[in-house]
Amino acid sequence: MKGIGEMLNVENMVVSYGNIRAVREVSLTVGDGEFVVLIGNNGAGKTSTLKAICGVNSPSGGTVNLNGENITGKPSHKIAAKRVAMVPEGRRVFAGMTVRENLDMGAFLRRDKKSIENDRETVYELFPVLRERFRQPAGTLSGGEQQMLAIGRALMAQPQYLLLDEPSLGLAPIMVESIFEKIVQINRQGISLLMVEQNAFLALSVANRGYVMDSGEIVLAGTAEELLENDMVKRVYLGMEEAEES
């Protein structure tokens, strides 16, 4: 299925809420198999960017191209059918449904029972705690477990592109590390990732490339190494004051 030139390509995308322009002419790409991060401060427009890509909001300008097909402004259920999955900000698991039912919802568009079962096994192997809790309502899971469930649920869609919105939000440092390990593992399996993250250092240490967003615009782009060495990134996002001197 995959071929050269397959990529998610956002060009000059604008997202507005009434008079507020939350995203101004943002362009970014995620290549096949790549791990790309989007970092930036609170209110920079990161979530708005992801939501517009996957059709929760429709962009008021620009285009979103998926493997050469224009998907700008399509409703989210149509974009989900094109194997773009999302782990939303704040996890958003279906609290009153069981862990198992949440995973079923991830596979909502699939009919191949056998391979759904295989994928469920794979998710349980990635996150064994979900297997232990499979009959429990998702709302009774801990925050970290809910994050695992949100990721597992997205994987059940067999995505080609997986968008992750702040998977570390509200988790203890040790849990963040373990979640990040799993995310790297997911990328190694060939799923392309676009991850929004506040923890810039951690994000850049696992990704291939990154974009820095500020006030609705991309202010910096480069490989993860370049960004980790960049003075502005060091100062603003990595909190290294001494970088100002050099």
Add this chain to the structure above:
Amino acid sequence: MILQQLINGIMLGSVYALIALGYTMVYGVMKFINFAHGDVYMWGAFFAMFLAHFLGGQFLPVLILTMILTGILGVLVERVAYKPLRRAPRLVVTTSALGMSIVLSNLARLLIGSATYPMPKVLAVHDFKLGPSAVINNIQILVLVTAVVLMVLLNWFVNRSRYGKAIRAASEDQETAGLMGVNMDNVVSVTFFVGSSLGGAAGLLVGMYYDAVYSTMGYAAGLKAFTAAILGGIGSIPGAMFGGLLLGIVENFAGAFLSNYRDGIAFLVMILVLLFRPGGLFNAKIYQKRV
């Protein structure tokens, strides 16, 4: 006497429950009270009347066709009166529902008439004695069995089927359900179809039981069933079933002892429950999201 009231109460309550499910399912997905549901139920009774006339004493075909026709009516009502208002404030949609209720009941009066019509006999009545003072007839048994079977089927549908799960997911979080590939238009249509078809079944059962069908029958039944849904906790499916049964039983006992206040009792119960448990008896939001 007590046994008799209990039997009557359970029977009436199971019908309230069937109608209440339509209110609660639509509320769950769309967060408004579909005040036209009582009139959809009334139309169900009329569909049943015509079908029973043409098909004669065949209960099951009449039931199934009534449910299909009423389900389609519910979907049409949604398309006409609610779909254009999908993004409007809920108060606006509720107002549209009130308007639709008036349209549907007047349409029945205009097209069919304002008389009370008998329901063609689907079955011959047989009484069964249950002890010295309690009687149950085969129509009552049929009403009860049908209501219970439909609720069991609904439970299976909501908990096990693909679209049932989608309806529950969309009731919790529409945006995230959309990310899973759930098309809201389909979920809304399925919800209206299922809720309305249960209302249609109730129309047939009530029409059979009282041997009467009339254009304003949706008003009181709708209000009672709405009360039952609120009692159980609007949005909760088990809540609607339980609320319906509770209301039916309480109302029958109240009717036996204070017959003049029978209808008032239903609302008194609702006020009391809401005073002490504002979310209803089965609060739909048992599981709070952790941050």
